[in-house]
Amino acid sequence: MSGSLLGPGFHPIVVHRLLLAFLVALVALTPLVAEAQDPPIRWGRLSDTEKTIDSWPDDPDASAIVLGDVGFSEVRIDGGRGVTFRLRHHKRVKVLDADGYGLGEFSLRFRADRGTDVRRIRAQTFVPDGEGDFRRVELSGRDIFDDEVEDGIREVRFSMPALAPGAIFEYEYTYETESITVLPTWTFQSEEPTLVSELRFETPQFFDYVSILQGDHIETMPQEQVNGMDFNAVKSRWVARDVPALRDEPYTTTEADYIERIGFQLSRVNRLDGFVDQVLTTWETVAQELRDNASFGRRMERNPRVREIAESVEGTPAEKARALYDIVRRDYVWTGRGGIFAERDLDDVVQTKSGSEAELTFLLLEMFEEAGIPAQPVILSGRSNGRAIRQYPIVSQFDTILALVQIPGEAPELLSPLNRHRPYGQIPEDALNENAWIADADGPAWIAFDAPGGTATTTFISGTLTEDGGLTGDLQLRLTGYDAFDARVRLSEAESGSPSDAAEAVEETADAEEDVEIDVVEVIGVDTPEEPLSVKATFVAPSAEVVGDEMYVSPFVAMQLDENPFERETRTFPVDFAYPFTRTYVADITVPEGWEPIDLPDPVQMTIPSRVVTYTRTMAPRPGGLQVRAVLTVAASKVQPVEYPALRDLYDEIVAAETEAVVIARVAEAAAEAPVDEVTDEAPEAVEDGQ
Template identity: 55%
Template sequence: MRRLLPLVVLLLPALAAAQDLPIRWGDVTDAERALDAAPDDPDAAAVVLGDVGVAELEYDRYRNDFRYTVRRHRRVKVLRESGYELGEFAYRYHRDNKVRSVKGQTFVPEPDGSMRRVELEGGAVLDGDVGEDLREVRFSMPALTPGAIFEFSYVYESDNIFSPPPWVFQSGEPTLVSEYRFEVPEFFDYMAYTQGGQVEVQPTQGDYRRDWRTTTLRWTAHDVPALREEPFTTTEADYEQKVLLQLRRINPRNQPTRTVLGTWEKVANELDGHNEFGRRLRPGRRVRALAADASGTPGEVARALYDLVRTQYVWNERGGVFAERNLEDVVETKGGTAAELNLLLASLLREAGVAATPVLLSTRGNGRALDLYPLVNQFDWVVVLAEVEGEPPQLLDATDPNRPYGTLPVQALSGAGWLADRDRPEWIDFGAPGGTSTSITVQAEVSPEGGAAGSVRLRLDGYAALDARTRLDEEAAGAPAAAATQAAEAAAEAPDEVEMEVVSVEGAGDPYAPLQMDATFAAPDAGEVVLDEIYLTPALLMRLDENPFERPTRAFPVDFAYPSTRTYVADLALPEGYAVEEVPDLLALTIPSRAVTYRRAVVAQPGRLVVRAVLTVAQAQVSPEEYPALRRLYDEIVAAEGEAVVLTRTAAPPPAAPDEAVTEEAAAGGADTGGADTGGAEAASETGGQR
């Protein structure tokens, strides 16, 4: 008894803490019943009242090994019908793992103030195969109605104790409290990474289980805002409040400590000898022959070999970082995965004497890779760093025949990658050099009925040209004329009522040249006729009709992926007998960092109206602190581009318009090229800042 007493004293605090969970099954409080709105979120359709995960490493005596087990319990209050979505549960997991003990219940409010309990029936829980190695458990909570409270729980088991699933404290609706506990035996040492400013690390708790000591790690988050889908985002996973765990060391009794989580240097060495990575880079006969055919300066050789792979080899639209096949087979079949094509490119460059190193990265949709964890499985793409003496280093990806040297696919613009080099493994930062530009020049006549018709010239560079060339390739085989028109309409952001027909295309086959398309167009609803006036909207094309930033606040950056410039120039001939009553003021708008600017000028001349508008995104990212200013700027752009200019019928026909027009050079010149508004817009920008 004397021996047991200290153990009981040690256990009492831990046992008390285990009972102190934010929510308990079936115990709905009066405060939860009375809740009828989410604090500080009028758009909320539901509120997560509590979300609790209690995880542990359980010992399996039959397997003589540990396994990860988490018991999850979530409770939700439904505020309106759209909140029913949180009651639609679906969870995918590897078939080697298990989901069990699923239960749920809904508390439905009755007219007398009581709540009727409706249980989730076992037959409503579906668990089946959804792929070769995947299973999915799904169910729908019963009897949902506004005011109802539902809760469910389940147990998830996995043999993977090295990287347990992350615990996410956030959902698409506000969360009042979320807590995660992880009980770890003394033999295991885990590294924890928390993301998000609201995750609080709580003091650890000690306990004894069987014949070893355990430590319970604990994290909590309170009043967590909803994480809803937003435009111009990599993936919400990059910004959600969560905790990730990674096994670092195993400390068995009476045995040496075993390090599980190595170093980046160790990973680089292992990759160098990996059969599907480093060993693939060693050239065979076919690779050596291709490399030997390239001639010229090192820069010319690098570009020639890049062009060879991008034009002669077909990407099968699969990513990854490992080459499943030998590069000799890739050469023979002239196609493969992204990893196979890019490792082939690296091997060719090395054989030709150009320094080339694979770079591993996580694509925008896959989520940010963490330099904290030297793990290859967080990457899903590989590109090539080519270093030619006397030139800036270039990142190359040869999976698209329309992509020029030094341009990465948009999904690869994640900002950082890891250099998989045995001698210098390191992280490198990168962006999108050059970005994109779209320039549109319109020459049109406005009819007395309010329509407009004429010609338009589009000039596209960078990613805008790449997108247009891709559209041309996808449709050109069957209907090249229709494909060109579709590409032009997409680039010009033409409204549905505008009809376009492309008459010529230049630069379609040369990704290093601008893509130029000339077309005719007709906009029957350009203006509205009211008695003796025409209310003309001069932004016939490329008009921003609505603000993409709907929500008043944002907790993470706006990510445009790359810099861009959008230039619209229109020279509109007025109907005979009409004159401009009044033109809108010059606009020069920006945000404090000047990362995004908008300039517009409308100039009236005898018999014509000239418009020039330039939207420039100079930086790929805008911070959350500047989001309100960015949202206001786009509100003003929408208002400006939807603003009508009043044309009034005059007593006598206007004098003939002088023979001058806005030139193509003005359209292509971007924000700083001369034109009808240049002086006024520049002056306003330099003195006014934010208008």
């Protein structure tokens, strides 16, 4: 058996030699047990339903239907390879239109250097002949590609032949691996609806697994006890029917958080002598093992170089913590390598002024230790990696490490020193996954944390409109929180380029309209992440449409929402914005002499029932021009599925409000001035105050 549950430095669980030898000897004596239940699909046999089905009633957007997806899996005792895991996977799909061809593109990557292989591949397509029957087209072995894509990593890929609307294709392969601690996850759901998906799993009596189930459509069938001549086995089966499609949606974490699936983790090995090798222990035991791990706890041992750095800062504990954090984020370079385990010791990190995510975090923690600042390592599963499973102590699920600082009299802070533009107390967006685990043997515990507030972008436009419809003027931005961090990274990357690179960075930051040209005047605060970021620029906007004595102007030069990101009518999982935020747009537009705005749109004020998301937009005339103000506020990071229809409608209204043209008309010189009802008395300087 290869692989490790806990990572570098931990010895993998090894089956007792006596047990393994005995089990291998039994292979020749124990007959294979036939499946008691017929699978929902059989190779090459199409049912009348499969031939005639041409739509999915609850999903008019369906481009294909997964007719059957079946896995036959087992932990095997093999005389040649020892204990292995084997999965035979058979999948059948009906293509409804050309957009469904993508399901016919197969690829699978695996670690060939860890005793894993994919073989016995076969595939075929049944093409309708126009007369109610189908002709078979088999995939040639020459069209199956098996390449090494990285050192030790191979990829098998092929494309189904002769795809056409109405065709049915199926493929089958066998996956086998010597790693039996964490088994491959089986998914019952795909980007197209599934008629039936089923997994069967057989384990000898010597291995106990915990199953980790996620989904509302999965039915757990009664287990079967199989009595062999020399040892027994357990057969398990899970079935999901009529599973809706799970397609890419905006504002989500990762598919793994919501897809219907099941995973398996070896919990213990039952030896023949009556003893038990416990694989899954407790969080307390794992914390002790991590403390003694050469790639984790032992990386934070006392170090003279680190002590010298820590002793160089002065002040209160809070001041020292900020100063030490600034030293690491500013003076050390992250190599780009993630994960919670460190490969190098702190001497190498200090000498090279660089390190991985774990190495820089351990460096900061050791600095805090030398300075007498209470801090602990915290590990979590990032948003792109999926939610952590709290009920089982599985360290391999974690991919992110942070430092938790708990100074008496101060609020606890989570820190990530990997980027020079990240302020104290702000962690990467991918780490905003609600829960983390304190990996400290003296006090292991799960903690919950909310996404921080304070992210905002205020855009102020002061523009002048000409009689030919041109709009030019000044643009100011004030950004805080994650908006400021993203802009700092963008602007910093553009610093070494041409002025046009900086202009493009500001255009992206301001979310300027496609034809708006921007010249950067001044950027304040790129290198001071604790402060708001300010940008000043000039702009030239595309000409307004002029028809006779009227012109039609879009007052949203930047920050315009011109398309609703929520296209689908329903959603079964939350909208996850990652963090609360506010977007404010203020425009003051001067019109040509002898012109004035007419029939300005009515004010817009909208929200959803929970008031988590609100939007307002007002327009009002002023002497010689008009003022526009729009504010979108998202007060919490998540909107639950029950409010999705209201959120979708709100965004439809935002699009309508921000794409609506203002009519500017030529008026007689003697026309009387209309009363003024200003939107705001803010001057451009107010942007610096965050109003």
